[in-house]
Amino acid sequence: MKFIINREKILSPLQQIVNVIEKRQTMAIMANVFLQLDDHQLILTGSDLEIQVTVILPVDSTGIASTTIPASKFLDICRLLPSNADIKFQIEETKVIISSGRSRFSLSTLSPETYPGFSETEPKYQFSIPSKQLKEALSKTTFCMANQDFRYYLNGLLMNISNSTLKLVASDGHRMALFQDEINQDTGISNKIIIPRKGIQELYRILDLTENDVTIHVCKNNIKVIADNVIFFAKLIDAKYPNFQQILQQAFLDPIPVQKQNLKEALTRVVILSNEKSKGVTLDFDVEQIMLTAFNSEHEEAEEKVAIEFSGEPMTISFNGQYLIDALSNLDSDIVFLIISKDLSCCFVEESTQAPYQYIVMPMTL
Amino acid sequence: MVEGSKSSITDKLINNQVSNRKIIHIDMDAFFASVEQRDFSELQGKPVIVGGPPHSRGVVAACSYEARKFGIHSAMPSSHAYRLCPDAIFVTPRFEAYREASAIIREIFYSYTTLVEPPSLDEAYLDVSHCSKHNGSATLIAKAIKTKIQQHTGLTASAGISYNKFLAKIASDINKPNGFYLITPEQGKTFIENLPIRKFHGIGKATETKMAKLGIHNGKDLKKVSLQCLKENFGKAGLYYYHIAQGIDPRPVKTNRPKKSIGIETTFQQDLSGSAVILKQLQILLKNALEKTAAKRLSPRTLTIKIKYQNFQQITRSRTLTSPIQHGKAANYLLKELITTTDVNHRKVRLLGVTLSSLEKHSNYHQLDLFDSIS
Numbered sequence: 001m002k003f004i005i006n007r008e009k010i011l012s013p014l015q016q017i018v019n020v021i022e023k024r025q026t027m028a029i030m031a032n033v034f035l036q037l038d039d040h041q042l043i044l045t046g047s048d049l050e051i052q053v054t055v056i057l058p059v060d061s062t063g064i065a066s067t068t069i070p071a072s073k074f075l076d077i078c079r080l081l082p083s084n085a086d087i088k089f090q091i092e093e094t095k096v097i098i099s100s101g102r103s104r105f106s107l108s109t110l111s112p113e114t115y116p117g118f119s120e121t122e123p124k125y126q127f128s129i130p131s132k133q134l135k136e137a138l139s140k141t142t143f144c145m146a147n148q149d150f151r152y153y154l155n156g157l158l159m160n161i162s163n164s165t166l167k168l169v170a171s172d173g174h175r176m177a178l179f180q181d182e183i184n185q186d187t188g189i190s191n192k193i194i195i196p197r198k199g200i201q202e203l204y205r206i207l208d209l210t211e212n213d214v215t216i217h218v219c220k221n222n223i224k225v226i227a228d229n230v231i232f233f234a235k236l237i238d239a240k241y242p243n244f245q246q247i248l249q250q251a252f253l254d255p256i257p258v259q260k261q262n263l264k265e266a267l268t269r270v271v272i273l274s275n276e277k278s279k280g281v282t283l284d285f286d287v288e289q290i291m292l293t294a295f296n297s298e299h300e301e302a303e304e305k306v307a308i309e310f311s312g313e314p315m316t317i318s319f320n321g322q323y324l325i326d327a328l329s330n331l332d333s334d335i336v337f338l339i340i341s342k343d344l345s346c347c348f349v350e351e352s353t354q355a356p357y358q359y360i361v362m363p364m365t366l
Numbered sequence: 367m368v369e370g371s372k373s374s375i376t377d378k379l380i381n382n383q384v385s386n387r388k389i390i391h392i393d394m395d396a397f398f399a400s401v402e403q404r405d406f407s408e409l410q411g412k413p414v415i416v417g418g419p420p421h422s423r424g425v426v427a428a429c430s431y432e433a434r435k436f437g438i439h440s441a442m443p444s445s446h447a448y449r450l451c452p453d454a455i456f457v458t459p460r461f462e463a464y465r466e467a468s469a470i471i472r473e474i475f476y477s478y479t480t481l482v483e484p485p486s487l488d489e490a491y492l493d494v495s496h497c498s499k500h501n502g503s504a505t506l507i508a509k510a511i512k513t514k515i516q517q518h519t520g521l522t523a524s525a526g527i528s529y530n531k532f533l534a535k536i537a538s539d540i541n542k543p544n545g546f547y548l549i550t551p552e553q554g555k556t557f558i559e560n561l562p563i564r565k566f567h568g569i570g571k572a573t574e575t576k577m578a579k580l581g582i583h584n585g586k587d588l589k590k591v592s593l594q595c596l597k598e599n600f601g602k603a604g605l606y607y608y609h610i611a612q613g614i615d616p617r618p619v620k621t622n623r624p625k626k627s628i629g630i631e632t633t634f635q636q637d638l639s640g641s642a643v644i645l646k647q648l649q650i651l652l653k654n655a656l657e658k659t660a661a662k663r664l665s666p667r668t669l670t671i672k673i674k675y676q677n678f679q680q681i682t683r684s685r686t687l688t689s690p691i692q693h694g695k696a697a698n699y700l701l702k703e704l705i706t707t708t709d710v711n712h713r714k715v716r717l718l719g720v721t722l723s724s725l726e727k728h729s730n731y732h733q734l735d736l737f738d739s740i741s
Contacts, residue, residue: 148688150699151737173735242737280731297727318731345734364731 001091003061013055017046018075032068052233065091066112118233123217125189135207146172153239156194175323176360199234255337264328266304270294271321273302281321286314318364327359388504390492391526391534395543397488398428413454420448483619493619530615554613558585631719638715651720656693664725665690672719
């Protein structure tokens with residue numbers, strides 16, 4: 001069985017697939033790309049058993065065949081061939097011959113019968129969303145996901161659908177990102193799922209490949225995202241995300257408006273002399289100003305003043321300066337609001353009440 | 367690899383830098399047992415074993431020279447020692463007394479140099495390269511230290527002198543007890559050539575067997591083996607062995623060793639069974655270990671548990687977090703997770719241990735957690 005494909009057509013989808021495949025494998029077949037030829041279509045699949053990416057590419061061949069070949073070697077060959085090269089594939093019994101110009105490679109194959117693909121189950125519900133909107137929502141939230149936290153449900157993103165409202169939540173316990181926006185369609189459903197960290201990171205990359213709407217199918221144990229000719233699967237984290245509503249329901253002080261750029265720049269400078277690990281910065285709110293201070297174990301100190309409109313009671317609160325910088329960097333407006341709880345136990349950083357994003361940064365105690 | 371090959375240039379450089387050092391290794395003779403014999407005259411001249419009682423699961427922490435004649439040595443199970451010498455007198459360790467004696471000898475060391483590295487209570491390396499006392503003679507300094515130790519503690523020590531730590535340690539072992547031995551730079555190479563592999567500090571039984579398989583039985587054999595071959599067979603230690611074979615040991619005398627890990631372990635009088643019981647014991651050990659790290663103002667990020675099953679098979683399981691491990695729910699959860707990958711559900715356990723590592727200095731700030739405040 002033979003087919004020809006242009007290098008530029010196969011390279012970036014193949015890259016997406018190889019990203020998913022774990023480099024260190026105990027199951028040999030999982031280090032391979034699953035390759036199917038099905039009447040003018042080439043279907044490539046890669047998986048790490050938690051995530052699966054499938055790409056469908058048009059080819060000028062009519063046969064039916066399937067095999068699996070070593071992923072990273074396959075990618076390296078395609079990558080290192082000259083631009084715009086036409087790559088010819090020939091699937092044989094125990095090998096795949098790849099040739100282009102004066103190059104010829106013979107890759108060994110493993111039988112496709114044992115390839116453990118994701119079994120498709122009936123979706124509980126589905127909706128579509130412009131890839132741009134989803135990409136932005138992810139970029140504003142995912143940086144708050146935990147990494148290797150023992151609370152495994154935090155190592156992922158909470159997706160909450162409530163009829164036509166999409167909510168995304170990510171938190172490592174120290175800070176939290178909340179996104180809420182309309183998807184302009186009634187799903188008639190209320191549902192929460194947790195998508196694992198690696199799945200979210202791969203999905204984010206896949207969204208780069210399309211400008212169109214993507215369709216999201218939520219099944220019992222997994223999520224399927226269809227983006228043009230790419231089909232993405234991820235297993236869901238089977239856990240309940242902690243209820244954080246209590247945080248939102250406490251008593252807050254009046255919102256404090258701040259010039260975002262001024263605060264961000266001051267923080268960036270003060271953090272230089274903060275403790276390397278904790279990045280602790282103390283904020284002293286007083287009439288018309290915030291004084292930012294930081295010190296480190298070498299007894300070095302930094303101090304900055306930022307002018308604000310503030311007429312409340314003076315107060316002192318400390319944060320990981322980097323967490324505040326991250327939150328500020330992800331807000332779009334020039335003026336941001338700091339909304340601090342009355343007992344100084346948490347702080348919201350947000351644009352205005354209408355904005356789809358808000359951040360919570362938990363303070364530090366001295 | 368033979369001399370004159372390309373790597374010998376770097377070796378010579380290292381050698382020149384460190385071969386004119388004067389290192390003394392002081393090793394107290396049967397330290398714990400000698401303290402006991404000193405304090406209790408009825409023990410003098412008798413086989414004394416400091417450690418667990420004969421019918422317990424304890425081990426020999428130290429034993430007198432009289433006990434050594436029976437083949438008893440430290441780290442041997444007490445029950446085994448009892449079989450070798452039923453007349454031996456078993457005494458429970460009095461660490462306070464040993465620490466006190468140890469503090470006295472350390473004061474003596476510090477009166478000669480600040481470059482003192484005490485790896486344990488009963489031994490120390492001293493770098494006296496720049497000590498002006500006794501006209502800078504390492505031999506005279508070592509002899510003076512030995513005399514002072516005897517005067518101030520009533521205990522004897524053995525001293526080894528050489529131009530690196532490896533040889534100084536070997537030298538102190540040569541004429542034990544109350545010994546003294548000097549290995550000069552001229553003698554160093556010949557000395558190592560004739561040294562049986564098992565006498566090399568840092569080479570235990572396992573490595574000895576492995577070396578024997580490669581036909582390495584003494585320093586001379588070791589010297590013939592290429593660096594590459596040593597690295598292939600012994601990993602990181604390969605380079606150390608390679609240098610040692612040529613009498614090169616550039617390790618400095620480290621004055622205060624930063625703690626790399628803090629661990630606690632317990633051998634139980636009766637084997638434990640059931641994961642709930644074992645988890646409970648691990649929680650207690652972890653709590654104590656966390657208190658120790660907190661007292662030193664250190665925050666650990668890695669937790670390792672050690673389990674020795676009834677049949678002495680030993681396993682460890684470890685997990686590293688991105689933020690410090692703190693006492694409470696999180697730590698207990700971590701323990702639970704670690705023991706799920708062990709056989710504690712259906713195998714009995716005789717020893718449990720907990721080690722905290724990846725230690726970092728405490729920061730003054732304490733980060734609050736969003737989900738801790740949610741009840």
